Amino acid sequence: MTSPVSPDKLDTVLAEVDRGLDASLERLKALLRIKSISTDPAYAKDCRQAAEWLAQALGQEGFEAFVRPTPGHPMVVAHDRSAEGPHVLFYGHYDVQPVDPVELWNTDPFEPQIVALPDGTRQIVCRGASDDKGQLMTFIEACRAWRTATGGLPVKVSILLEGEEESGGKNLPPFIEANAAELAADIALVCDTDMWDRQTPSITTMLRGLVGEEIEITCADKDLHSGMFGSAARNPNQVLADIIASLRDVDGSVTIDGFYDDVAELPDAVKDQWKGLGFDEKAFLAGAGLSIPAGENDRSVLEQIWARPTCEINGIWGGYTGEGFKTVIPAKASAKISFRLVSGMQPDKIRQAFRAHVRARLPADCRVTFKEHGASPALTVPADGPLLGRALDALSAEWGKPAVITGSGGSIPVGGEFKRLIGLDTLFIGFAQNDDRIHSPNEKYDLASFHRGIRSWARVLAAFAG
Amino acid sequence: MTSPVSPDKLDTVLAEVDRGLDASLERLKALLRIKSISTDPAYAKDCRQAAEWLAQALGQEGFEAFVRPTPGHPMVVAHDRSAEGPHVLFYGHYDVQPVDPVELWNTDPFEPQIVALPDGTRQIVCRGASDDKGQLMTFIEACRAWRTATGGLPVKVSILLEGEEESGGKNLPPFIEANAAELAADIALVCDTDMWDRQTPSITTMLRGLVGEEIEITCADKDLHSGMFGSAARNPNQVLADIIASLRDVDGSVTIDGFYDDVAELPDAVKDQWKGLGFDEKAFLAGAGLSIPAGENDRSVLEQIWARPTCEINGIWGGYTGEGFKTVIPAKASAKISFRLVSGMQPDKIRQAFRAHVRARLPADCRVTFKEHGASPALTVPADGPLLGRALDALSAEWGKPAVITGSGGSIPVGGEFKRLIGLDTLFIGFAQNDDRIHSPNEKYDLASFHRGIRSWARVLAAFAG
Numbered sequence: 059m060t061s062p063v064s065p066d067k068l069d070t071v072l073a074e075v076d077r078g079l080d081a082s083l084e085r086l087k088a089l090l091r092i093k094s095i096s097t098d099p100a101y102a103k104d105c106r107q108a109a110e111w112l113a114q115a116l117g118q119e120g121f122e123a124f125v126r127p128t129p130g131h132p133m134v135v136a137h138d139r140s141a142e143g144p145h146v147l148f149y150g151h152y153d154v155q156p157v158d159p160v161e162l163w164n165t166d167p168f169e170p171q172i173v174a175l176p177d178g179t180r181q182i183v184c185r186g187a188s189d190d191k192g193q194l195m196t197f198i199e200a201c202r203a204w205r206t207a208t209g210g211l212p213v214k215v216s217i218l219l220e221g222e223e224e225s226g227g228k229n230l231p232p233f234i235e236a237n238a239a240e241l242a243a244d245i246a247l248v249c250d251t252d253m254w255d256r257q258t259p260s261i262t263t264m265l266r267g268l269v270g271e272e273i274e275i276t277c278a279d280k281d282l283h284s285g286m287f288g289s290a291a292r293n294p295n296q297v298l299a300d301i302i303a304s305l306r307d308v309d310g311s312v313t314i315d316g317f318y319d320d321v322a323e324l325p326d327a328v329k330d331q332w333k334g335l336g337f338d339e340k341a342f343l344a345g346a347g348l349s350i351p352a353g354e355n356d357r358s359v360l361e362q363i364w365a366r367p368t369c370e371i372n373g374i375w376g377g378y379t380g381e382g383f384k385t386v387i388p389a390k391a392s393a394k395i396s397f398r399l400v401s402g403m404q405p406d407k408i409r410q411a412f413r414a415h416v417r418a419r420l421p422a423d424c425r426v427t428f429k430e431h432g433a434s435p436a437l438t439v440p441a442d443g444p445l446l447g448r449a450l451d452a453l454s455a456e457w458g459k460p461a462v463i464t465g466s467g468g469s470i471p472v473g474g475e476f477k478r479l480i481g482l483d484t485l486f487i488g489f490a491q492n493d494d495r496i497h498s499p500n501e502k503y504d505l506a507s508f509h510r511g512i513r514s515w516a517r518v519l520a521a522f523a524g
Numbered sequence: 525m526t527s528p529v530s531p532d533k534l535d536t537v538l539a540e541v542d543r544g545l546d547a548s549l550e551r552l553k554a555l556l557r558i559k560s561i562s563t564d565p566a567y568a569k570d571c572r573q574a575a576e577w578l579a580q581a582l583g584q585e586g587f588e589a590f591v592r593p594t595p596g597h598p599m600v601v602a603h604d605r606s607a608e609g610p611h612v613l614f615y616g617h618y619d620v621q622p623v624d625p626v627e628l629w630n631t632d633p634f635e636p637q638i639v640a641l642p643d644g645t646r647q648i649v650c651r652g653a654s655d656d657k658g659q660l661m662t663f664i665e666a667c668r669a670w671r672t673a674t675g676g677l678p679v680k681v682s683i684l685l686e687g688e689e690e691s692g693g694k695n696l697p698p699f700i701e702a703n704a705a706e707l708a709a710d711i712a713l714v715c716d717t718d719m720w721d722r723q724t725p726s727i728t729t730m731l732r733g734l735v736g737e738e739i740e741i742t743c744a745d746k747d748l749h750s751g752m753f754g755s756a757a758r759n760p761n762q763v764l765a766d767i768i769a770s771l772r773d774v775d776g777s778v779t780i781d782g783f784y785d786d787v788a789e790l791p792d793a794v795k796d797q798w799k800g801l802g803f804d805e806k807a808f809l810a811g812a813g814l815s816i817p818a819g820e821n822d823r824s825v826l827e828q829i830w831a832r833p834t835c836e837i838n839g840i841w842g843g844y845t846g847e848g849f850k851t852v853i854p855a856k857a858s859a860k861i862s863f864r865l866v867s868g869m870q871p872d873k874i875r876q877a878f879r880a881h882v883r884a885r886l887p888a889d890c891r892v893t894f895k896e897h898g899a900s901p902a903l904t905v906p907a908d909g910p911l912l913g914r915a916l917d918a919l920s921a922e923w924g925k926p927a928v929i930t931g932s933g934g935s936i937p938v939g940g941e942f943k944r945l946i947g948l949d950t951l952f953i954g955f956a957q958n959d960d961r962i963h964s965p966n967e968k969y970d971l972a973s974f975h976r977g978i979r980s981w982a983r984v985l986a987a988f989a990g
Contacts, residue, residue, distance in 0.1 A: 097848025156850055162746070225848045252752075266751065270849045279813025280628070283963040285732065285934025286718075288864050289776070289819035289834030291812055295859075296772060296837050303769030306762060310755070346757055347745030349889040353755035368755030371762050372852050377839035378860060382563030382691045383736045383897040384621060385862055385935075386838050386963055393761075394844060396851055398754050423815040431849040468751025469851075497852050498747040 062524035063212055071516045074207035075200070079509055082199040083182075085115065086508065087170045089152070089191050090184040096131055096153035097225035105131040105221045108152040112198075112219055119202050120210075121217065126237075128229035131221030135240070138201075138215050143523045144445070145214035147243035147482065149472050150194025150250065151223035154186035155497045162499035173502070180505040189496035192503035193249040193488055194219065196511030203516055212523035216243055220472070223250075226270065226432035227471055234479045245445050246476045247518075249511070251488030254335065254462050256506070259453035259514065261446065262486035263439040264364060264465035265473060267399035269409050270431030273416060274392045275301075275376075277424045282387040292421055294391035295376040301419050302393065305369050310354045312369045314415045320402040324365050332360055335462065345493060364465030367408075368398045394431070398467060405433035434471030439483055445522060449485055452517035456510060489514065528990035529678055537982045540673035541666070545975055548665045549648075551581065552974065553636045555618070555657050556650040562597055562619035563691035571597040571687045574618040578664075578685055585668050586676075587683065592703075594695035597687030601706070604667075604681050609989045610911070611680035613709035613948065615938050616660025616716065617689035620652035621963045628965035638971070646971040655962035658969035659715040659954055660685065662977030669982055678989035682709055686938070689716075692736065692898035693937055700945045711911050712942045713984075715977070717932055717954030720801065722972070725919035725927040725980065727912065728952035729905040730830060733865035734935035735875050736897030739882060740858045741767075741842075743890045748853040758887055760857035761842045767885050768859060771835050776820045778835045780881045786868040790831050798826055801928065811959060830931030833874075834864045860897070864933060871899035900937030905949060911988060915951055918983035922976060955980065 075082075094108035095101040109125045109132045116123035121136035131153065139145065157167040165171050170184035182192060197217075204211050218241060220230055234241060254260040277292040307313050324332075339359040343349055353362035362368070376391025378384035397408050413428055420426055439446075441463055453461035466486070473484040489511035495501045541548075560574035561567040575591045575598045582589035587602035597619065605611065623633040631637050636650035648658060663683075670677050684707060686696055700707060720726040743758040773779050790798075805825040809815055819828035828834070842857025844850035863874050879894055886892055905912075907929055919927035932952070939950040955977035961967045 097846070097850065099847060155852075156844070156846060158844070158846070159747070224850075266754075268751075268851070270851075272849070277814065280961065281625070281964040282812055283934065284834075284836045284838060284862060285734075285864065285932070286958060286962075287812060287829065288732075288836045288862075288933055289832060290809065290817050290825045290828040291814055292816065292818040293836055295840045296768065296818075299765040299768035299837065299840070300772075302762060302765035306766075343756065343889075346748055346753060347889075348743065348757055350758065350887055351756050352758040352762075352887070359756045362756045363753065366755060368750075370750045370754045370759055370851075370853055371765065371843065372750060372850060373843035373845045373854075374761045374765070374857065375841045375845040377837065378622070378624070379839045379841040379858075380564065380622065380624070383738070383860055383862070384563065384690075384838060384963065385734070385736075385836075386621075387836055388839075391840065392845075394849055396750060396754075396849070398751065421816055421818070423809075423813075466751070467754055468749065492752060495746065496752075497749040497850065 063520040067208060068517065068520045071203050071207045072513055074203040075512045075516055078203060078206065082512065083508070086182070086192060086195045089195065090170045090186055091168055093168050094153050094221065095156050096222050098156060102131065105153055109134050109221055112152055116198065116217065120205055128233055130229045133221065133233055134217070134219035136217040138211055141211050141214050143213040144245070145216065145243040146522065147216045147218060147241055147246045148197050149218050149220070149246060149248045150197065151190045151220040152194070153221045153224050154189070154191070155224050157185050159499065164500055181502040182505060182508065183500055183502045185501055187501050187503040188490045188494035189501065190223070190250050192508055193490060193511070196489060196508060197247070197249055197515050199512045200515030200519065203512065204519060212519050216241065228432060230472060231475050231479060234475055238480050241480055243482060246473070246482045246484040248470060248473060248484055248486045249488050250470050251466055251486045252490045252492050253488070254464055256491060257457060258459050259457045259461040260464045261449060261461060262464050262466045262488070263441050264401065265437045265486065266467055266469050267403065267405060267434045267436035267474070268469035268471070269397040269399065269405045269433045271395045271409060271412060272392065272429040272431055273395065274390055274427045275424060276390050278387065278389050281389050284385040284387045287387055291387050292424055293387050294424065295388065297421060297424060298374070298376060298391040298393060301416055302371055304419055305415070310352060312367065314411050316411050317367065317408065320404065321367060321400055322402050324361070331463070363467035365400055367400050367403060370396050372396055398469060399436045401436045401438045403436065405435055409433065434469055435474050437473040439473070439485070443483060446485060448521040449487060449518050452521040453487070453514055456514045456517050487518065529986040533674060534983065534986045537669050537673045538979055540669040541978045541982055544669060544672065548978065549974070552648070552658060552661045555661065556636045556652055557634055559634050560619050560687065561622050562688050564622060568597065571619055575600050575687055578618055582664065582683065586671055594699055596695045599687065599699055600683070600685035602683040604677055607677050607680050609679040610711070611682065611709040612988065613682045613684060613707055613712045614663050615684050615686070615712060615714045616663065617656045617686040618660070619687045619690050620655070620657070621690050623651050625965065630966055639968070647968040648971060648974065649966055649968045651967055653967050653969040654956045654960035655967065656689065656716050658974055659956060659977070662955060662974060663713070663715055663981050665978045666981030666985065669978065670985060678985050682707065694898060696938060697941050697945060700941055704946050707946055709948060712948045712950040714936060714938060714950055714952050715954050716936055717952045718956045718958050719954070720928050720930055722957060723923060724925050725923045726930045727915060727927060728930050728932045728954070729907050730867065730931035731903045731939060731952065732933055732935050733869065733871060733900045733902035733940070734937070735863040735865065735871045735899045737861045737875060737878060738858065738895040738897055739861065740856055740893045741890060742856050744853065744855050747855050750851040750853045753853055757853055758890055759853050760890065761854065763887060763890060764840070764842060764857040764859060767882055768837055770885055771881070776818060778833065780877050782877050783833065783874065786870065787833060787866055788868050790827070797929070829933035831866055833866050833869060836862050838862055864935065865902045867902045867904045869902065871901055875899065900935055901940050903939040903943070905939070905951070909949060912951060914987040914990070915953060915984050918987040919953070919980055922980045922983050953984065
C-alpha cells in the first residue's frame with residue numbers, strides 16, 4: 059500500500075534540505091577528510107575509518123547500520139524498512155582514487171576547500187568530492203531531511219556502501235550473493251553518474267563494462283648495459299611499445315582478434331535521441347585541452363565514449379625513470395591496460411583475446427605474465443519501467459528542465475551484479491558534471507550539485523511513494 | 525731521453541704488487557663505500573667525498589694532487605712529472621650508476637663483499653667494483669708499487685679522474701679545454717673496458733658514441749577518467765608506444781631518416797680479425813638469459829654490438845604505475861632514449877633526425893618536449909702507434925696469451941674529447957669481464973682482474989719507459 063506524498067509535505071522536506079545545507083556540507087567535509095584510497099594497502103585503515111564514520115552517521119539518522127567485513131575493505135549496510143510503499147536499495151562507494159600526481163593539486167587533496175568562481179558558482183575541491191562521497195551523501199542527506207521534517211522516510215530504504223569500487227571491487231559480487239535476502243528490494247538506486255549538463259538532469263541507462271589487465275614483459279634475466287648489449291639484446295621497453303602500438307589501428311579501432319564480434323549497432327531510436335542532445339564534440343574535447351577525436355574515426359565522439367568499446371593504456375613503466383640518465387636495457391617492462399566494453403561483450407572472452415594477441419607478438423626468448431584487475435560486463439537498463447518514469451518527472455520538477463536518458467562511458471559494475479545476483483534493475487541518477495576532474499588532481503563537486511542533488515533525491519523518494 | 529727498465533727492476537715492482545695486494549684491496553674497499561652516484565643530486569656530497577678521498581690518496585703516494593671544481597661534480601687532477609721518458613695521461617671516473625632496482629642486490633650495494641665461487645675465483649661485489657673504481661685503482665696501485673719498490677715512476681704520469689661519466693659528462697670537454705696545457709701528454713690511457721675473455725687481454729680501438737634524449741609527450745591538459753574520455757581522448761601512453769614502435773623495423777634496423785647515412789662498412793681486415801676471435805653468439809646471449817639476437821638480422825651479434833649503431837629505450841613511464849589499478853588517461857608520458865653511434869655518425873645530426881621523426885608522428889593536438897642527455901661521437905684509435913705495440917707486448921707478457929685488438933659497444937666520450945681538444949690518442953686498456961654486471965645489481969670485479977690489472981699497468985709503464 060502506498061499513499062502519495064502531498065505537495066505541502068514535500069515542500070516541508072525541501073525547506074529542511076535548504077535550512078540544513080551548511081550542516082550537510084560539514085558532514086560531507088568530515089567524510090572527505092578520511093583518506094580512503096582503496097587501491098593502496100597503505101590506506102586500509104582509512105578505508106575502515108570511512109566505513110565506520112558512515113555507519114555511525116546512518117545510525118544517528120535512525121537507520122539500523124552495520125560495518126560488514128569482507129576479505130578486503132568492509133561494506134556498510136543500513137536499513138529503515140518502517141515505511142509503507144516500495145523498497146529501494148541505494149548503492150554508493152566510500153573509497154576514492156589515489157591522488158598522484160600530487161604536485162598538480164592546488165591544495166591538500168584531503169582537505170576540502172570551498173572555492174568561489176568569478177561567475178558566482180561554488181565548488182567543493184577534494185579527492186572524492188564528486189566520486190563518490192559527495193554523490194552518496196546527497197542521498198543520505200535527503201533521508202535526513204525527510205526524517206527531520208516528517209519523522210520518517212516515505213519508502214523503505216536499504217543502503218549498501220562499498221569500499222573497493224576504485225580497486226576492482228572483487229568482493230562485491232560474493233557479498234551481494236551471500237546477503238541476497240537482506241538486500242532484496244524493488245529497485246536499486248546508484249548515485250555515481252553525471253548530469254547531461256549543468257541545467258539538465260539525466261538518468262543513465264547504458265554503462266560500459268570494464269576489464270583490467272596488468273602485463274609484465276621479461277626479456278633478459280637481469281638489467282643489462284646498453285653499451286655492451288645494445289641492439290643485440292631484446293629490450294622489453296621496445297617489445298612492450300611494439301605490442302601496445304599493435305593494439306590500435308591508424309583509424310582508431312582496436313585490432314585484437316574478435317574484439318568487435320559481439321558489439322551491436324545502436325538502435326536507430328537511440329541514435330536519433332542522442333542526435334537530439336546536441337552534443338558539442340569540439341567543446342567536449344576542448345574541455346580536456348584536445349581537438350582531434352582519437353577513437354574510431356567513422357564514429358561520433360558520443361558513440362565513441364558511450365557505445366563503443368576501447369582499449370586504454372592506463373600506466374606504463376620500465377627501465378630507469380629517475381633524474382638524469384642511465385644507459386640500461388632493463389630486464390622487465392610493464393603496463394596496466396583496461397578495456398571498456400559495451401552491451402553484448404563478454405569480459406573473459408576479451409581478456410583471453412588480449413592475452414592471445416600479446417603472446418602472438420612476444421619474441422620467443424621473452425616471457426609475459428598477466429595479472430587480472432577486475433571484470434564487469436556493460437549494462438543496459440530497460441527504458442520503460444514505471445519507477446524510471448517517476449524518477450524522470452521528479453528530476454524534471456527539481457531542475458526545471460526535462461530530464462534526459464543518457465549513456466555513460468564509465469563502468470559501474472554494481473548494476474550488472476544487482477541484476478545477475480538478485481534480479482534488481484538499477485536507476486543511475488547522478489549530479490556530477492563532466493568537468494568534475496574525477497580521478498584527476500583538484501577533483502571538485504559543484505555546491506549546486508550537492509544541494510540540488512539532495513533536493514532531487516527528496517523528490518524521487520516522494521515520487522516513489524505516490 | 526728514456527732508458528729501458530731492466531727485467532730485474534720490473535720483477536721487483538711486480539713482487540711489490542703481490543706483496544701489497546691485501547692493502548691495495550682495503551684501499552679499493554674504502555673508495556667503494558662512498559656512494560658517488562652522479563646522476564642523482566641527492567648524492568652530490570658523496571661525489572665530492574670520493575674526489576677528496578682520491579686526491580688525498582694520490583697525495584700520499586707522492587703525486588701533486590688537486591680537487592678541481594666544475595659546474596657539476598669536481599675533477600681530480602694529479603701529476604708526477606719527475607721521471608724521464610714519455611708522459612702519459614691516465615683517465616678514470618670515480619662516479620657510479622644508481623643502484624635500483626635495489627631489491628635485486630644480494631647485499632648492500634655500497635658495502636663491498638669478497639665472494640668466493642665454487643671454482644675458486646674470488647670477486648669483489650659492490651656498485652662501482654668494476655665500473656670504474658676497481659679499474660682506475662689498478663693504475664693508481666701500479667704507481668704505488670713502482671714508487672714503493674724503486675722510489676719513483678718510470679715515466680711522467682698525469683692523472684685525470686672525472687665524476688660525471690655516468691651522467692652525461694657535460695663538464696669534461698670545457699675542463700679539458702680550459703686546462704689544455706696542464707693536461708698535455710704523449711698519450712692518454714683509459715681503464716674502463718673489458719678483456720676479451722678471462723685469459724685474453726685486449727686493447728679496444730673502436731668505441732661507439734652516444735646520444736641521450738628524454739622526451740615527454742603531452743596530450744590532454746590534465747589526467748582524465750578513462751570511462752568518461754576513453755577512446756575519444758588521445759592517450760599519451762599510446763602515442764609514446766606508437767612512436768617507439770616506429771623507431772625499429774621488423775628486421776631490427778632503426779627507421780629514422782638518414783640514420784645509416786654516415787655508417788661505413790667495416791674494413792675487410794677488421795672483419796677477418798673479428799672472425800678469428802671465435803666469438804660465441806649463443807653463449808653471449810645466454811649470459812643474459814636470451815637466445816635470439818634483436819639487432820639488424822643481416823649482421824653478426826659482434827657487428828651489432830661493436831660496429832653498428834642502435835636505438836635503445838632506457839626508460840619509459842606514464843600514467844598510474846603503483847599498486848592496484850587506476851582507470852586514468854594520463855596527461856603525459858615520457859621516455860629516455862639513447863643512440864649508440866659508430867664511426868662517421870654525427871651526434872647532433874642523429875639527435876635532430878630523431879626529433880624530426882617524433883614530431884612527424886605526433887598527433888596535431890599533442891605536444892612534445894625534448895631534453896638532451898649528453899652526446900659523444902664514436903672513436904676509432906689508429907691501430908699502428910708504437911706505444912700501442914709496446915702495450916700489447918706488456919699485456920701479453922702478463923697474461924701469457926697474445927693481447928688482441930677489439931671494438932666495444934660502450935661509449936667512453938673522453939677518448940674523442942682528448943683527440944679533439946688536445947690532440948691526444950688514447951689507449952683503452954681494461955681488465956673487466958663481460959659478466960661484471962656493470963650498471964646492474966650485484967656488480968662485481970674479479971679479484972684476478974684487480975690483481976693482474978695492477979701488474980699489467982706496472983708492465984705497461986715499464987714498457988713505455990723502454
